[in-house]
Amino acid sequence: MTDEVMHVNIREWTEKKGSSTDTSPDLVQQARAGDRDAYGELVRLHRARAYRWAQRMAGDAHLAEDIVQDALVRAFLKLGTLLDESRFLPWLRRIVSNEVRMKMRRGGPRGRERPATGWRDPTGSEGVNPSNMEEILDWLRFRKDGTLMETEPEAAALRRETLETIRVVLRCLSHRERELFEAHFFRQLAPGEIADLLSMSRGNVYTSLHRVKEKVRREGFRLTLQPYLHNRKEKGHMSQKQLRKPVLNGRWNSGIASLEEALRYTHGTAYDYTELMGYTGQAFRIQVHPGDVDVAGPTAYPWKNVWGRGLSNIGVRMGYCGAEVPTYEPPTAEEVMEAIRRIHGSIDRGVPVIAWDLFIPEFGLIYGYDDGKRELDALDYEDNRRLPYDRLGRGRLKELALFTLEKREAVTPRASLAGALHMALDHGKGKETPIPGYVQGPQAYEVWAEAFRSGEVNPFGNAYNAAVYSDARQSAAQFLLRWCASYPEPGTTSDEQVLLARAAVCYARVNEALVRVRSLFPFPSGGDPKNPEDVREAIRCLDEAREAEKEGLEVLGELAGKMAAEGVAE
Incomplete structure (x- = not known):
C-alpha cells in the first residue's frame, strides 16, 4: 500500500468508527499480520490522543494535523518492528515525537512551506527566482492584494516580466489544481475546510496538494535549468559524457567505498578501504541516538567538515555542495543548480562525484550526464540507472550532499597518520561538535546500553549500528596493525611501533565486543532486543x-604527542 493511499484510508477509517479508549494486544497483533480493518480500529482509538501529543510538542494545530497523518502512515509501515503488542501506545508516541522533531528541524511550524501571509514583503525590485516556490507565491499574493506599487518605470517593467514568468510556471496546473493551491497558500484554509470547499476527502487534499507543489517546483526548476544548459551549449561544452561504470564493493561504510572507487579515476597514491577508513578518521567514529539507537546514527555527523578534514589527510582537496550538516529537508533550486555545475565540472575532468541518497540513504557515485535528456548516470548499493536532474537531492530523505575530488597533492604517510590521530582524538574526546540529538565517542556506548535497559531500542537501527561500528573498529585495528608491522616510513620509531600495537589491540577488543552484539541482533532482521538474556549480554x-x-584513545593520544614532539604536524 502506498503512502498516498494510506493518507486517504487513515482518514476514512477514523470517520467510519465510533469512539473508545481500549487497546487490545490482539488488535495490534491482527494489524501486524496485515489486517487493515484492525489497524483502522487502532487509528480510531488513538488518533485524537496522537493529535494532542503532536499539538503539545509542535505548538501549532495545522502542523499537528500533518504530523499525525505522517506518523500514522509511518506506524502502519513499521508495525512489523513492534515486538511487544502491549506497548503500542509508547511506540506510537515515539513515532509522533520523531515526526515532530523532523518537521521542527526543518524550520519550525511552517519551515519552507509557509502560508502566504508568513512571507516577507517582496517590494524590492530584484525580481523573483522562478524555481523558488516561496518567491512565486509571495509575488502572487501581493499582486492579488493589489499592494504592488509600480512607481518607477524600471521596477514596473521588472515586475511585469517577473509576473509573466510566474504565469508561465503556473500554466502547468489545471484549473482544479489552481483552486487547491490558492485555498491553501492564499486563503490559509485548513485541510478540512479545503475538503469541504472542493468536495474532496481530507486524505485527497494532502496528496493532491503534494502533487501540485511538486509540479510547480519541477516546472520552475526546468525554467531555471534551461538557460544554463543553453549557455553550456553556446560555449561548446559537451552535451553528454559517461565515464566507465564504477564498481562499488558492498562495504558497510558506503561513503568510503565510494571514495575508494572514485580515487581510481585520479592520479596519485592508491588507497584501499582499510587505509581510507583509517586516514579519514571514519574507523574511529561512533554516533548514537539516545533512546532508540536509530538507523541514522552512523551518518549523523558534520559532513562538510569531517569529509574535508579526512580527505586533506590524504592530500585531496574537496569540493562540496549541500548543507553543512544533515538537515532532513529538500535542497533549494540554487543548491541543485550548484550541484549540477559541480557534476559537469568533475565528470568533464574524468572523475565521478560522490553523492548522498541517490536511490537509498547511502552514498553512491554519479558518473555521467546527458543534458539533452537531463539525466545523470548514478549508482549506489541498490540501483544503477538514470536519475533526472530535478530529482537530485530528492531521494528518500530529501537531502543533498555532494563531494567532488578537485585536486590531489603529495602528502607523507606520517603526516596522514598524524592527521588521522588528531581526528580520532577530537571526536573521541568531545572536541568535535556533535549533531544535535546524538552522542558520540565513548559516551555513545553508554547511551546505547541505556537504550537496552529502557526497552526502547529500535531493532533495525540497533542491528545497523552494530554492523557499521563493528566494521569500523575492525578497520581501525587493521589500519594500526599495518602501521605497526610494515614500517611504511623510515622515521617510525620503536616506541611508536609499541604504541601502535597497543592501540590496535584496544580496537580489536572493541571490534570483538561489537561483533558479539552484531551476532545477537543480525542485520536486517534485528533479532529480539526485548529478550532479557540477550539484553544483559549486549549491555556487558x-x-x-x-x-x-x-x-585506545589514551594510547592514540600518547602516540600523537610523541609524533608531535618529533616534528610531525597534523
Whole structure:
C-alpha cells in the first residue's frame, strides 16, 4: 500500500468508527499480520490522543494535523518492528515525537512551506527566482492584494516580466489544481475546510496538494535549468559524457567505498578501504541516538567538515555542495543548480562525484550526464540507472550532499597518520561538535546500553549500528596493525611501533565486543532486543567496548604527542 493511499484510508477509517479508549494486544497483533480493518480500529482509538501529543510538542494545530497523518502512515509501515503488542501506545508516541522533531528541524511550524501571509514583503525590485516556490507565491499574493506599487518605470517593467514568468510556471496546473493551491497558500484554509470547499476527502487534499507543489517546483526548476544548459551549449561544452561504470564493493561504510572507487579515476597514491577508513578518521567514529539507537546514527555527523578534514589527510582537496550538516529537508533550486555545475565540472575532468541518497540513504557515485535528456548516470548499493536532474537531492530523505575530488597533492604517510590521530582524538574526546540529538565517542556506548535497559531500542537501527561500528573498529585495528608491522616510513620509531600495537589491540577488543552484539541482533532482521538474556549480554559487551575504546584513545593520544614532539604536524 502506498503512502498516498494510506493518507486517504487513515482518514476514512477514523470517520467510519465510533469512539473508545481500549487497546487490545490482539488488535495490534491482527494489524501486524496485515489486517487493515484492525489497524483502522487502532487509528480510531488513538488518533485524537496522537493529535494532542503532536499539538503539545509542535505548538501549532495545522502542523499537528500533518504530523499525525505522517506518523500514522509511518506506524502502519513499521508495525512489523513492534515486538511487544502491549506497548503500542509508547511506540506510537515515539513515532509522533520523531515526526515532530523532523518537521521542527526543518524550520519550525511552517519551515519552507509557509502560508502566504508568513512571507516577507517582496517590494524590492530584484525580481523573483522562478524555481523558488516561496518567491512565486509571495509575488502572487501581493499582486492579488493589489499592494504592488509600480512607481518607477524600471521596477514596473521588472515586475511585469517577473509576473509573466510566474504565469508561465503556473500554466502547468489545471484549473482544479489552481483552486487547491490558492485555498491553501492564499486563503490559509485548513485541510478540512479545503475538503469541504472542493468536495474532496481530507486524505485527497494532502496528496493532491503534494502533487501540485511538486509540479510547480519541477516546472520552475526546468525554467531555471534551461538557460544554463543553453549557455553550456553556446560555449561548446559537451552535451553528454559517461565515464566507465564504477564498481562499488558492498562495504558497510558506503561513503568510503565510494571514495575508494572514485580515487581510481585520479592520479596519485592508491588507497584501499582499510587505509581510507583509517586516514579519514571514519574507523574511529561512533554516533548514537539516545533512546532508540536509530538507523541514522552512523551518518549523523558534520559532513562538510569531517569529509574535508579526512580527505586533506590524504592530500585531496574537496569540493562540496549541500548543507553543512544533515538537515532532513529538500535542497533549494540554487543548491541543485550548484550541484549540477559541480557534476559537469568533475565528470568533464574524468572523475565521478560522490553523492548522498541517490536511490537509498547511502552514498553512491554519479558518473555521467546527458543534458539533452537531463539525466545523470548514478549508482549506489541498490540501483544503477538514470536519475533526472530535478530529482537530485530528492531521494528518500530529501537531502543533498555532494563531494567532488578537485585536486590531489603529495602528502607523507606520517603526516596522514598524524592527521588521522588528531581526528580520532577530537571526536573521541568531545572536541568535535556533535549533531544535535546524538552522542558520540565513548559516551555513545553508554547511551546505547541505556537504550537496552529502557526497552526502547529500535531493532533495525540497533542491528545497523552494530554492523557499521563493528566494521569500523575492525578497520581501525587493521589500519594500526599495518602501521605497526610494515614500517611504511623510515622515521617510525620503536616506541611508536609499541604504541601502535597497543592501540590496535584496544580496537580489536572493541571490534570483538561489537561483533558479539552484531551476532545477537543480525542485520536486517534485528533479532529480539526485548529478550532479557540477550539484553544483559549486549549491555556487558557495550560496557567492554566503551572501556577498550577509552583505553585506545589514551594510547592514540600518547602516540600523537610523541609524533608531535618529533616534528610531525597534523
